[in-house]
Amino acid sequence: MKKRMVRCRINDIKVEVPEGTTILEAARAQGIYIPALCYHPKLSVTGACRVCLVEVDGVAVVSCATPVEEGMTIITNSPYVEELRRDIIDLILSDHPYDCMVCQKAGDCELQELAYFYQIRYPRFSGRKRSYKTKDGNPFIEREMEKCIQCGRCVKVCDEIQGVCAIDFAYKGFELKVCPPFEKDLDCEFCGQCVSVCPTGALVGKDWIPKGRQMNIKQVDTVCPYCGCGCNITLHVSRNEIIRVTSKPDTLNEGWLCVKGRFAYQFVSSPERLKKPLIKRNGRFEEVSWDTALDFVAQRFKEIKDKYGPDAIAGLSSARCTNEENYLFQKFLRAAIGTNNIDHCARY
Numbered sequence: 001m002k003k004r005m006v007r008c009r010i011n012d013i014k015v016e017v018p019e020g021t022t023i024l025e026a027a028r029a030q031g032i033y034i035p036a037l038c039y040h041p042k043l044s045v046t047g048a049c050r051v052c053l054v055e056v057d058g059v060a061v062v063s064c065a066t067p068v069e070e071g072m073t074i075i076t077n078s079p080y081v082e083e084l085r086r087d088i089i090d091l092i093l094s095d096h097p098y099d100c101m102v103c104q105k106a107g108d109c110e111l112q113e114l115a116y117f118y119q120i121r122y123p124r125f126s127g128r129k130r131s132y133k134t135k136d137g138n139p140f141i142e143r144e145m146e147k148c149i150q151c152g153r154c155v156k157v158c159d160e161i162q163g164v165c166a167i168d169f170a171y172k173g174f175e176l177k178v179c180p181p182f183e184k185d186l187d188c189e190f191c192g193q194c195v196s197v198c199p200t201g202a203l204v205g206k207d208w209i210p211k212g213r214q215m216n217i218k219q220v221d222t223v224c225p226y227c228g229c230g231c232n233i234t235l236h237v238s239r240n241e242i243i244r245v246t247s248k249p250d251t252l253n254e255g256w257l258c259v260k261g262r263f264a265y266q267f268v269s270s271p272e273r274l275k276k277p278l279i280k281r282n283g284r285f286e287e288v289s290w291d292t293a294l295d296f297v298a299q300r301f302k303e304i305k306d307k308y309g310p311d312a313i314a315g316l317s318s319a320r321c322t323n324e325e326n327y328l329f330q331k332f333l334r335a336a337i338g339t340n341n342i343d344h345c346a347r348y
């Protein structure tokens with residue numbers, strides 16, 4: 001059903017949006033910047049960080065959780081709201097480790113960016129600091145929970161997008177923390193969606209440290225080679241080595257990946273990777289040229305076909321090949337060898 005439209009003014013711009021649109025969404029659709037740390041466009045509203053405060057008819061309201069109402073007058077950048085936002089960032093930083101020099105997230109950290117924007121060199125408020133001595137022993141995700149600002153994005157993405165619910169908030173007040181059940185090591189699908197939405201350096205890939213942050217990184221958009229889904233990935237390359245894989249939110253997979261696509265890229269630079277064909281002779285593999293290998297395979301195919309017929313040969317193809325490669329493979333089996341004995345690992 002078509003939604004009723006409501007009209008408001010945002011920073012003196014007349015805006016009309018469908019009923020139910022939040023102030024944050026309405027402003028961002030106009031290109032008006034409102035900072036937010038817990039808000040994420042693909043997750044349900046949390047309304048926890050309070051950074052997205054705006055002024056509505058003189059009153060500060062949380063813009064991510066407040067729908068536009070008919071006739072509202074909204075100001076997103078008054079000195080009043082800017083001062084409130086600055087205080088909130090200041091408070092968030094009061095128990096945050098000032099670790100940017102060595103933090104994996106520096107240069108790509110939403111909290112660091114807001115501290116920069118509001119020029120908070122040292123927090124005015126200082127008090128207790130969190131300290132978690134036991135490191136999570138999981139193989140993929142570094143969880144530096146001292147840097148957690150308790151925005152809840154990771155909890156929501158794990159529940160609402162991945163459907164795993166491997167982490168949640170535990171304890172209360174200052175002791176509040178995000179952790180797996182019983183504070184054991186993270187044991188989940190390791191999709192890394194939580195890493196991708198974390199606004200700080202609390203969650204990063206273990207293998208990313210200290211291979212490189214933002215300086216001198218070449219980003220290359222490509223397609224994940226692992227299966228037929230064709231998820232879009234971005235390779236972060238430093239000194240001719242892939243040091244990190246991310247995925248952009250405007251791709252067909254919406255930035256979400258599986259554990260293989262996100263964390264299993266090391267094979268590309270592995271010294272154990274096969275670069276030349278091998279033929280087993282006298283029980284040992286020997287490196288040979290491509291011409292030698294192809295001649296050998298062609299000769300053996302011919303021998304088997306002549307002796308037992310084409311149906312003595314079968315081909316098993318791979319989901320890691322491209323569509324074009326798989327097409328050529330079946331064409332080769334059917335037209336050159338003469339058999340329909342062909343299958344594909346993705347069918348299992």
Ligand code: SF4
Binds near residue numbers: 098099105106109112
């Ligand atoms: S999480 Fe952000 S603000 Fe905190 S130390 Fe890392 S880069 Fe700095």
Ligand code: SF4
Binds near residue numbers: 157
């Ligand atoms: S890696 Fe995936 S499954 Fe594991 S906690 Fe993060 S979002 Fe949940």
Ligand code: SF4
Binds near residue numbers: 147151154194203
């Ligand atoms: S770990 Fe990151 S995403 Fe999760 S609550 Fe903390 S800051 Fe937010």
